[in-house]
Amino acid sequence: xxxxxxxxxxxxxxxxxxxxDVPALDQPDMQARGLSHYRDQCVQCHGAPGVARHDVGKxxxxxxxxxxxxxxxxxPAEVFWAIKHGIKMTGMPSWQFIFSDEEIWDIVAxxxxxxxxxxxxxQAMVASVSDQPExxxxxxxxxxxxxxxxxxxxxxxxxxxxxxGLVGPQADVGPPLAGMGSRxxxxxxxxxxxxxxxxxxxNPTQVDPLTAMPDLNVTEQDANDIAAYLExxx
Numbered sequence: 257x258x259x260x261x262x263x264x265x266x267x268x269x270x271x272x273x274x275x276x277d278v279p280a281l282d283q284p285d286m287q288a289r290g291l292s293h294y295r296d297q298c299v300q301c302h303g304a305p306g307v308a309r310h311d312v313g314k315x316x317x318x319x320x321x322x323x324x325x326x327x328x329x330x331x332p333a334e335v336f337w338a339i340k341h342g343i344k345m346t347g348m349p350s351w352q353f354i355f356s357d358e359e360i361w362d363i364v365a366x367x368x369x370x371x372x373x374x375x376x377x378x379q380a381m382v383a384s385v386s387d388q389p390e391x392x393x394x395x396x397x398x399x400x401x402x403x404x405x406x407x408x409x410x411x412x413x414x415x416x417x418x419x420x421g422l423v424g425p426q427a428d429v430g431p432p433l434a435g436m437g438s439r440x441x442x443x444x445x446x447x448x449x450x451x452x453x454x455x456x457x458x459n460p461t462q463v464d465p466l467t468a469m470p471d472l473n474v475t476e477q478d479a480n481d482i483a484a485y486l487e488x489x490x
Contacts, residue, residue, distance in 0.1 A: 258318070265343065269334050272341075276333035281365040290366030292385050293359060298323065301347065306375020316347045327367040335364045353410030353478055397477060399450075404485030407478045420489060430469065437490040443467060453483035 294304070301313035301320040313320050327335060339360050342350035351360065370378070405422070408414055414424030418432040439448050445464055446452040457479040460469040474482070 269330075269337055273331065273333040273337040276336060278332045278336075279361055281332060281361065281368055283365065286362045286365040287369050288366075288381075288385055289359070290362035290364070291381055293355065293363050294366050294370075295382055295385070297351075297354070298363070305370065305373045305378040307378070318346060320347065323367050324371040324373075327364075328371045332364050332368065335367060336360055339363060350406075350410055353407055353475075399480040399484035401481070401484040401488055404478075404481035404483070407474075407482050408485065411472050411474060411478070411482075413482075433486065433489055435489060437487040443469070450480070450483050450487070453486060454479040457482055 298304075299307055300310040301316065302323045303309045303313065305324065308314075309320065330338075338348065339355075340350065340352045340357070342348050355363070373381070408419055408422055413419065414422050416427060416429035418424070418426055418428065418434065420434050436448075442448050442452055442456050443460070443464055446456055454476065456463055456469075457472075457474050458476065459471060460467050461471055
């Protein structure tokens with residue numbers, strides 16, 4: 257069963273990654289930024305040279321792969337696709353709502369380098385990477401309801417809300433979102449319009465300090481996309 261599923265997974269990723277354009281990945285600044293992201297977000301499940309997975313990574317089924325090996329056996333486009341979109345029915349999430357495409361390529365660049373690192377070399381690189389985040393310019397697009405629908409998964413909105421057409425635990429922690437586009441108010445405190453929905457999604461505790469809705473660090477673009485999607489739920 258594992259072999260069949262793995263074969264289907266490999267072929268599925270390969271097909272979807274065929275038309276991805278791969279940038280130059282041998283730039284030291286890309287690899288350094290990728291190391292920083294890898295250290296903060298990937299080591300917990302995948303480990304690194306001389307670094308064991310954390311307990312959460314050890315307990316997953318299937319076990320998260322060794323990414324030094326993955327980088328040697330998959331094309332950069334395939335690695336990029338898997339990081340961006342995640343792998344269904346595994347613990348691998350989609351990172352497209354956390355990292356920009358440029359940041360994902362940085363991770364791919366580091367992963368390709370990681371395959372040749374000894375544990376000592378990896379630790380030396382980690383010690384040399386600054387923890388100061390670089391300021392990046394955010395490009396704004398016209399709100400996209402289809403992307404907003406995906407963002408409902410990316411920010412785990414479905415963990416607390418029932419959303420028509422989206423698969424989730426169907427837990428009524430927060431109110432069901434069916435008909436959200438035709439409601440008069442958001443959370444009973446804001447008039448239901450695009451600007452207020454974006455405000456609510458980005459800073460719910462500022463709007464209502466007593467709300468159980470957590471601050472999810474939703475970006476302005478993602479909030480606009482989610483708001484556009486919620487408007488369609490009539």
